[in-house]
Structures are given as C-alpha cells and as structure tokens.
Amino acid sequence: MNKTIGKPINRVDGRLKVTGEAKYSGEIPLENIAYGVIITSTIARGRIKHINTSVAEKSPGVIGIITHLDAPKLYARPNFGHEGAAGEKLAPLQNSTIYYSGQAIGVAIADTLERATYAASLVKVDYVVETPLTEMGKERDRAYPIEKFVEFTVEFALGDADAEFAKAEVKIEATYTTPTEHHNPMEPHATAAVWEGENLTVYDSTQYIFGMREGLAKMLGIPHANVRVLCKFIGGSFGCKYGLWAHTPLAAIAARQFRRPVKIVLTREQMFGLVGHRSETEQQIKLGATPEGRLTALIHQGISQTSIFDEFVETFTTTSRTMYAVPNLRTAQSVVPLNKGTPTIMRAPGESVGTFALESAMDELAWALKLDPIELRLRNYAEVHPARQVPWSSKSLKECYALAAEKFGWSRRTPEPGSMRDDRYLIGMGMASACFPMEHFPASAIARIFADGSVVVQSGSQEIGTGTATVMAQLTADMLGVPVEKVRFEFGDTELARSPGTVGSGTAASVGTAVHGAAKAVRAKVVALAQKDPNSPLYGVPEPDIETSQERIFVKNNSAKGETYQAVLARHNLEYIDANFDAKPEEEEEFAKCSFGAHFVEVRVDPELGEVRLTRVVGAFAAGRILNEKTARSQISGATIMGIGMALHEETITDPHTGRIVNDNLAEYHLPVNADIPPIDIYFIDEVDTHVNPIGVKGAGEVGITGIIAAIANAIYHATGKRIRDLPITPDKLL
Amino acid sequence: MVNSDNLNLLLKVNGTQHTLQIDPRVTLLDALREKIGLTGTKKGCDRGQCGACTVLVDGRRINSCLTLAVMYQETEITTIEELAKGDELHPMQAAFIKHDGFQCGYCTPGQIMSAVGLLAEGCPSDDAEIKECMSGNICRCSAYPGIVAAIQEVRQMQPNL
Known part of the structure; x- marks a missing residue:
C-alpha cells in the first residue's frame, strides 16, 4: 500500500465541515440551556460607584444577574507561561476596579439570548472615572525593561554591538512601528457549562483543553479531576483561545448558581476587549556593516504595551538573535503598562512584527550598499545559530531563496526604485526571509x-x-x-x-x-x-x-x-x-531548530491614489518533513495572507481620551478579503531532519507570517522609493 | 419596556415547515441555530460584516443575522444542511474539500452557500470578479485561493447551474 505521509490528501473532517454537521462549542445541544450575556465596562480606568440590576432582574425571562456585589470568590490565575494560565491575572467580578475598557463587570442570564441581551442593556452603572493611560508613545517614561519573558530570552548581548555600530563604515538606524491587532477568528469564543453535582463539564472553544481544565479548576477552587473540558471543533483561534478568559468561569459560576446549563458566546465587539490582542510595538534597529556587506553589529530594541496588572511581552527581538551571522549583537525590550487589556500570543508572537523591522532594515542596508537583497542575506548567512553558536538541526534557507527567486522571476527585476511600470502603475518587487523556531x-x-x-x-x-x-x-x-x-x-x-x-x-x-x-x-x-x-x-x-x-x-x-x-x-x-x-522532547541543546523560508512579493501601486495591490506572492519553505502537502500549503498560505492583512489593512484604533476601541467590528477592522489576495504560490524544500524528533517535523503553522510584511514593505519601496516604517501601509502614507 | 411576547411563526426551511413561537426580536440566524437546531449556519459577527450566516432565501443569498425571522414566512429558506443529498455531496461541497477551501471550517457553510448563490446569479468566469463577488464572506484562516479554485471548478463543470 502506498504511504500517505507527505501526500496532499483531503482533510478527514472535511465532510463534517462542508455539510454543517461539525458541532462547535456553542452548538452542543443541552437540555434546559440558559443564555449568558456579559456586561462590559464603558470606561478604561476608575471604579464602579453603583451598579443597579433591579430593572434588569425584573425583565421577562431573566434568571439572574451576577456582578461584583454578589459574585462568588474566584481565584486569580497568573497570565501566560504557567500551567493552567489565564489570559489575564484578573479573576472576573471580584471588585469594583476598572483597568481597561471592555472589562467584564457582570453577566446577565435569561432563558433566551434576546432576553439576556436586553437584560444586560438594562443594568445601570455609575463610575468614578479616572484619566486612562492609553498612548504608548506618551507613556514611555513608564516603560520598564524585561530580562526574560517566561522562558524566552529578551535581553541579550554578544560582543560589543554599540561600540561596533559606532565605528561601522555603513550604518542603518531606523524605527519601525506596528499597531494593536486583534485575532478575530471567525468563531467568537463560546462556552457552555454543565454541573452534575460537584462535577463540571465545559464545552469550550479553547486551544488548550488541559490548560483550561487546570486553570478553571484553580480559579473556581475545585479539584481539577472534577472538571472535564471538551472541544471537538474550534472556529479558528490564532492565539486568543489559548488562555482562560472571563467568559468561561462566568458561565461556570452562573450554571452553578442557577442550577442549569449556561452558554456564553461573545459578541464580535467583545472579541475586541475580553480576549487579548497583539500589542503595538515601537522597534529600533541599528545595523553596522562593512562596505562589502558583512554585518558587524546588530542592535534591536524597543517597547510594547502591557496591561496595568499583567506583564506580557511581544517578543519581537527573537528573530534578530537567530537570523544572521553577526559577531556583535544586542537585543533589549521594555514594556509600557497602559489601561488596555493584557496582550496575548497572536500568530508568531514577536516574530511576525519583529521580522517586519529586521527584514525591512536589511533591505535598507542592501540599498545603502547597492547590493541585491538576496546577496546581502547570503553574505550574512548564519551557518550556526548566531546567539547560541550551535549547529542547526537542518537549515535549507539558501535553497528557499534560490527556488523562490527562480519561480518568482527575481532576475527580471530592475533594482532602481520606481524603475518598473505597468501603464500608470508603479511595479515593485520585494523579498524577505522567514524564520520560526521549532517547538516540541x-x-x-x-x-x-x-x-x-x-x-x-x-x-x-x-x-x-x-x-x-x-x-x-x-x-x-x-x-x-x-x-x-x-x-x-x-x-x-x-x-x-x-x-x-x-x-x-x-x-x-x-x-x-x-x-x-x-x-x-x-x-x-x-x-x-x-x-x-x-x-x-x-x-x-x-x-x-x-x-x-x-x-x-x-x-x-x-x-x-x-x-x-x-x-x-x-x-x-x-x-x-x-x-x-x-x-517527551529531547532536552539536548546541541542543535538549534527552526523552520525557514523566503517570501517574494510583487506590488502594483497607484501613484495618484496611493493604493497598493498585491499582484503575486511566491514563497519557498523548509519545515522538516511535510506530513500533508495540502494542509501544510494551506497553513503557509493562510499565514501569508494574515501577514498581508498586517502589512496593508489591520489596525485597532483606540480613542486616546476614553481608552475605548473605535473600530471594534469587522467592517472597520479590516481583515483581508478574497478580493485582496493575489495568486499565492508556495513551494516546499524537502528536508530530512533526524535531530528534531522521530518523525522529522519542524512545524509550519507560523513561519508563513514571518517576513511577509517586510517583503511587502520592501516591494512598496522598490515601486515608489518610499520607505514606510509604520504599519499598516495605508494609501495616506504613500501620498 | 420592549415587548417580547412570543409570536407564532411558520418557517419553511429546507422544505420542512417549522412552527415556532418566538420573540419578534429573534433574527433569522438565531431562529435557525437556537430554535430549530440547524447549527450549520454560523454566527461570526451578527452585523452582516462577515458572511458566515449566509443562507438562500428563494434562491438568493442573504446574511441571516441581519434580518428578523418573522419577515420570512412564506419563503423557501435553504441552509447548508440541505445541499448534500444523503451521502452525495453537492459539487460545491466536494470542490471545497478537494481544493482545501477551508481550515477551521467555521466560515465554510457561509462560503459554500454564497458560492452556490453566486452560481445561480450567473457566476463570472474571471478569478478577479469571483473574488469580488465572494468578498462578503471573510475567512480568517484565509483559504481564499482554495475557495476561488473550488468555485472555478464547479462553474466549469456545470455552466448551466
């Protein structure tokens, strides 16, 4: 019989998904289900002075309203990186303090969704309002440095990067900024809680059922053996369904208190407040090089946002310690606490936005040196992991550059910015490297x-x-x-x-x-x-x-x-x-393990309107053994498209005065749609990696979102001569 | 005070008559999902911005979240559950599987209903136009290339569909 590994076979759950038979967490039929609707704060900083539920409680069909005045004790969990972690270190409804807009302050339970929604709207809240801290740039004095985030290195130094940069013959120094972004999986978070005696069953849209069980049990103060978590289908997640957020414990306490199953499904607006986001970043890169294009110094540092009560770090310097052979290297990051929710992991946390900065800066250096961007990368190719000085378990990045360049037709590119045109449109071609560490x-x-x-x-x-x-x-x-x-x-x-x-x-x-x-x-x-x-x-x-x-x-x-x-x-x-x-993963540290790739992008820019259209994307990737060519291709292609969204469309806008998110819906938070997406050609380099694990797999879920943003920005520079260092690259920035 | 007295309502979904007593505020989407139990139609935004709730009403695609159930008596409502005939998938469903036009599957029923509606409207032959016609259906997993390939395949297979 033919082996199936590597072949593009169809998904085994395809039939269930195309017929509508697949049951997601909010769709499990449960007897006597009640509906919960979360009430959220409309201020970003202060406290609840009065909360009046009397009208809401008398509304038809209402089973009850729970607020901080009568909620049972819930035990806060640490955020991220701990077993049973929560998305935020803030057990819901435990006191009257408001830290961010959209924070859970109550839950209305009724016999139908409509009645619960109406009841939630009838709860009257008076606040003591304080001026929220909302702008990272303005609050930079509050930044504090991070040495390490969970097990991830942040602060690092090799050689003397500052001294070497100071005396470098060729220098690039630039600051890159990226906005707050929201995951927005198509399925809003859903949970249904059912108690049988002391035992709780939760149908929850979670990326980590065991973490949810552990966290929920500890938050409720019950043995984790009493909690069962199920998640058979999940409608996307991208990081925001990893931690435990307020809705799950709220469904559990409501179901216990009212003695019937309770289901809570977040609204799309609540997806912009209750379940984390990717932090905005401000990143400074300094590259020092010889006239021949050898890097002598690399410094990558900057700030990201965290919440007032948690420490979460968008680890954007990771790839700078991984990508290029540079003898003098320094990375440093600080976080700025603001009256916003706790950020969380979002597809390639750190690497996606970090490679925008690093790979843009490398392009800037290539221009400064009048070197082909691929040639510059080859001259600084890391044959060993630059920060750890250990060999790679496997690395086929050179092959990725060569294959993708050939398939793309890179040789047809004329180097001078603005030199390629199609009628009145400016054509640009850009490339960048992709890299994501292997996790086991x-x-x-x-x-x-x-x-x-x-x-x-x-x-x-x-x-x-x-x-x-x-x-x-x-x-x-x-x-x-x-x-x-x-x-x-x-x-x-x-x-x-x-x-x-x-x-x-x-x-x-x-x-x-x-x-x-x-x-x-x-x-x-x-x-x-x-x-x-x-x-x-x-x-x-x-x-x-x-x-x-x-x-x-x-x-x-x-x-x-x-x-x-x-x-x-x-x-x-x-x-x-x-x-x-x-x-169990092997503990040996003799190899560095990463998936690599190369993105090549062609853009067409309207010089009068500043509109950017992608016309082609070609990528080549080496991620160890590919188990299924069809699903792996979809992973890389989907991640690439999410990166296109970050490059050109996505930005969560907060009103600086109130701390409220202005565009908390899918009409104004612009996700890529079908019409935005050009043909995307993905190629795989065969890799046999005997060091990573017995099946030779390195992972393909996130490498596609690294590098793509820079490839687009670099193509736009090639088209227009304008270097945009601030995402998203919207038309106004090109005019 | 909003009147939430229940109304009697007759909804014909996938050829079956459903007698419902529902709150007049119930959207067509919530009637399908929460009252009739047809959860194949999905709620992504509840604001007509994502297309996950797309169903056919008298053959025409609409966002079922953006309209009330009480407005659809005496219409033929078709949902994703109706497309396959027993074990035999609708050509569009089969093409979505073949071209991997989905990952998590949550937007998929809406994509497929929208694609089937598009074929009935007279599907353009050009990729760019198909993309435009399908841009009311968001896929965050971004299976867009597979979705277009699936529609092209079915369009070419059944030019008169």
Whole structure:
C-alpha cells in the first residue's frame, strides 16, 4: 500500500465541515440551556460607584444577574507561561476596579439570548472615572525593561554591538512601528457549562483543553479531576483561545448558581476587549556593516504595551538573535503598562512584527550598499545559530531563496526604485526571509486496533483547522499499513491522553511524535502475539523481517506469508489491542531548530491614489518533513495572507481620551478579503531532519507570517522609493 | 419596556415547515441555530460584516443575522444542511474539500452557500470578479485561493447551474 505521509490528501473532517454537521462549542445541544450575556465596562480606568440590576432582574425571562456585589470568590490565575494560565491575572467580578475598557463587570442570564441581551442593556452603572493611560508613545517614561519573558530570552548581548555600530563604515538606524491587532477568528469564543453535582463539564472553544481544565479548576477552587473540558471543533483561534478568559468561569459560576446549563458566546465587539490582542510595538534597529556587506553589529530594541496588572511581552527581538551571522549583537525590550487589556500570543508572537523591522532594515542596508537583497542575506548567512553558536538541526534557507527567486522571476527585476511600470502603475518587487523556531512539548497518545480491523488513535489535542486530525490519522495509517479511512483520530476531551496546547507550531511535532510512538507500540504488540503463536504464519519470524501493508502483517518480500490484524485478534479472542506512548522532547541543546523560508512579493501601486495591490506572492519553505502537502500549503498560505492583512489593512484604533476601541467590528477592522489576495504560490524544500524528533517535523503553522510584511514593505519601496516604517501601509502614507 | 411576547411563526426551511413561537426580536440566524437546531449556519459577527450566516432565501443569498425571522414566512429558506443529498455531496461541497477551501471550517457553510448563490446569479468566469463577488464572506484562516479554485471548478463543470 502506498504511504500517505507527505501526500496532499483531503482533510478527514472535511465532510463534517462542508455539510454543517461539525458541532462547535456553542452548538452542543443541552437540555434546559440558559443564555449568558456579559456586561462590559464603558470606561478604561476608575471604579464602579453603583451598579443597579433591579430593572434588569425584573425583565421577562431573566434568571439572574451576577456582578461584583454578589459574585462568588474566584481565584486569580497568573497570565501566560504557567500551567493552567489565564489570559489575564484578573479573576472576573471580584471588585469594583476598572483597568481597561471592555472589562467584564457582570453577566446577565435569561432563558433566551434576546432576553439576556436586553437584560444586560438594562443594568445601570455609575463610575468614578479616572484619566486612562492609553498612548504608548506618551507613556514611555513608564516603560520598564524585561530580562526574560517566561522562558524566552529578551535581553541579550554578544560582543560589543554599540561600540561596533559606532565605528561601522555603513550604518542603518531606523524605527519601525506596528499597531494593536486583534485575532478575530471567525468563531467568537463560546462556552457552555454543565454541573452534575460537584462535577463540571465545559464545552469550550479553547486551544488548550488541559490548560483550561487546570486553570478553571484553580480559579473556581475545585479539584481539577472534577472538571472535564471538551472541544471537538474550534472556529479558528490564532492565539486568543489559548488562555482562560472571563467568559468561561462566568458561565461556570452562573450554571452553578442557577442550577442549569449556561452558554456564553461573545459578541464580535467583545472579541475586541475580553480576549487579548497583539500589542503595538515601537522597534529600533541599528545595523553596522562593512562596505562589502558583512554585518558587524546588530542592535534591536524597543517597547510594547502591557496591561496595568499583567506583564506580557511581544517578543519581537527573537528573530534578530537567530537570523544572521553577526559577531556583535544586542537585543533589549521594555514594556509600557497602559489601561488596555493584557496582550496575548497572536500568530508568531514577536516574530511576525519583529521580522517586519529586521527584514525591512536589511533591505535598507542592501540599498545603502547597492547590493541585491538576496546577496546581502547570503553574505550574512548564519551557518550556526548566531546567539547560541550551535549547529542547526537542518537549515535549507539558501535553497528557499534560490527556488523562490527562480519561480518568482527575481532576475527580471530592475533594482532602481520606481524603475518598473505597468501603464500608470508603479511595479515593485520585494523579498524577505522567514524564520520560526521549532517547538516540541510533551504529549501522550493511545492507539487501539479493534477486532473488525478499525483503528482509533487518541490524544487530548485540538484541531484548530491546521489539519491535526488528518495528519494524525496519516501517521497511524502508515505505521500500521491500513488506509487512512480506517483510522479515526479522537481528540478534544480531557478524558483522553494528555496533550499540549495547540500553539507554537508545535502540534504536528509533539502530538505527531506521540501518535507515531503509540501506533508503533500497538503494531509491536500485534507482531509479538503473532510471533509467539504456532498457528500464525509469522510464528518465530523476527520483528525486523516483518512488514505491514494492506491491513496485514507479513514477511518482507513474501506478502503471502502473513495475516490480517483481524485474524490475530480473533485467534486470541481480543476485542481490541492497544498501546500508549508518552513523547517527551529531547532536552539536548546541541542543535538549534527552526523552520525557514523566503517570501517574494510583487506590488502594483497607484501613484495618484496611493493604493497598493498585491499582484503575486511566491514563497519557498523548509519545515522538516511535510506530513500533508495540502494542509501544510494551506497553513503557509493562510499565514501569508494574515501577514498581508498586517502589512496593508489591520489596525485597532483606540480613542486616546476614553481608552475605548473605535473600530471594534469587522467592517472597520479590516481583515483581508478574497478580493485582496493575489495568486499565492508556495513551494516546499524537502528536508530530512533526524535531530528534531522521530518523525522529522519542524512545524509550519507560523513561519508563513514571518517576513511577509517586510517583503511587502520592501516591494512598496522598490515601486515608489518610499520607505514606510509604520504599519499598516495605508494609501495616506504613500501620498 | 420592549415587548417580547412570543409570536407564532411558520418557517419553511429546507422544505420542512417549522412552527415556532418566538420573540419578534429573534433574527433569522438565531431562529435557525437556537430554535430549530440547524447549527450549520454560523454566527461570526451578527452585523452582516462577515458572511458566515449566509443562507438562500428563494434562491438568493442573504446574511441571516441581519434580518428578523418573522419577515420570512412564506419563503423557501435553504441552509447548508440541505445541499448534500444523503451521502452525495453537492459539487460545491466536494470542490471545497478537494481544493482545501477551508481550515477551521467555521466560515465554510457561509462560503459554500454564497458560492452556490453566486452560481445561480450567473457566476463570472474571471478569478478577479469571483473574488469580488465572494468578498462578503471573510475567512480568517484565509483559504481564499482554495475557495476561488473550488468555485472555478464547479462553474466549469456545470455552466448551466
């Protein structure tokens, strides 16, 4: 039988998704469900003086209103980077203090959504209003430096970057700014809480069911064994469904208090306040180089926003410690606390906006040196990890540059800005490198072969649309020699084997290693049964001589001598046979592990209107073994398009006086739509990486959003001669 | 005080008559999802800005979140649940799977209903025009290239659809 790994097979959950049968968290049918609507603060700083729920409580269908005056005790959880972390270190409804606009201050529960929504509108709140801190630039005096954020290095120095920059013959020094951005998955966060005695079941749109269980249990002050979290389908997340936010504990306390299941689904407006965002950044880059284009110094430093009560860092300097061979390197970051919510991880947190700065600066250096941008990058190619001075587990970035440049037709580009035209339009071509570190988390899985020959493999992971369910079925099918259709991957339930959150592009590597190990272990069990059984054609055949294919185990090169899994199980009177596997990342630090890539972009700029249209995007990527060419391509393409949004469209605007978000809807927060997107050609470089994990996977979920913003900005410079260092690159900035 | 006395309402969805007693404030989308239990139609924004709630009313695509259920008596409402005939997928559903025109799947029913509606309107042949006609349906996973490829395939397969 043909192996499926690497092939562009269709998603195993495709049918459920195209027929509408897939049930997302807010869609689970539950008896006697009540609807909760969260009430949010309309000020950004101050406190609640009075909150009057008396009219709301008398409104038809209302079951109850919970505010800080009567909410049960909830225990605050640390934010990010801890087991069972919350999105913010602020248990909801515990006091009257307001830290940001859109903060949860109550929840209205009624028998229908309409009645709950109306009741929420009837709650009257009087505030003591204080002047909020809303502008990062104005509050920069409040910035404080960060040495390390969770386990991520932030402050770093190699050699003497400042001295070397001062005496460099060629210098680039520039500041790049990026705005607040919101994830906006299409499915708003949804949760439904059901109590049975002391036990709580939560159907929640979460990227991390085990983290949710841990965090929720601790916030409620109950044993985590009493909490079960399920998430079978999730309508996108991109980071904002990783932590525990207010709606989940609020549904849990309301369901307990009113003794019936409670469902809370956020409104789109609430998605702009209750569930995190990507912080704005202000980044300064200094590059020092020789006239031949060798980097002598790289300094990357700057500020991002955090909330008043939490410390979250958009780690935008990561790629600067990874990308280029530079002997003198310094990175530093500070955060500025503002009356805004706690930022959170958003697809390639740090690397997406960080590569905008770094890869724009490299383009600026290429212009200064009159060097081709690819040539400049090759002259500073990092053969070892520059900050750690260890070799790469694998690195095919040179191949990415070469392949993407050839497919794009880079050689047709004339270097001078404004030199390429199509009628009245200015044409520009730009490129940039892409890079994302490989993450590997502990994960467990169980594989089970049933008497009828069907196979179930289980791991308490999540399928956020990345193709997890499909590639796990493929890994199992190939190991056991059965068709993918015979394998069912079960996930999204804390009753299953423990798995990590779906973050850091790490699921294929982490859960994949566990699934691969479990499938291998169950295969070995079946083989062992056959080997010891005089009635088996495989009696006494040594393991290395045994192969699996066509749902059978047989002697290599002699497929007639063998039998089916069913036959083995039937003879031993087994309903099923199973094996589990706990996969732990190797602790060895001898290799640096990253996925790499190169983006090439062509833009068409209207010189009179400043409108930028992308006409072509070509990318080549090396991410270890690609498990499924179709879903991996969609990952990279989707991330690239999210990057196009960041480059040209997306920006959350806060009113500086009130701290209220002005464009908290999808008409005014501009996500890329179909008409914005040109043909996107993605190529993969085959990579065999034997160091990362047994399946050779490095991860493809985020590398596509790195570099793309700079590639677009660089193309716009090539088209217009205007260097835009402030995102998004809207027409007004080009006029 | 808003009057939320329930109204009797007859909604014909996917050929089946549903007798509902509902609050006049219930949108067509919420009637489908919360009252009838047809959750294939999705709520992404509740403001007509994302297209996840697209259904066909008398063959025409509309945003079901932006209109009230009480306005749709005596109409034929078609949702994603109606497209496949038993095991046999609608060509558009099959094409979305083949071209990977989705990832998380949440906007997908709306995309597919919009695409089916577009074919009925007379689908343009040009990629750029198809993209324009599909730009009321946002996909944050950004499966846009696959969506266009799927529509092109079905358009070419069934020019008279």
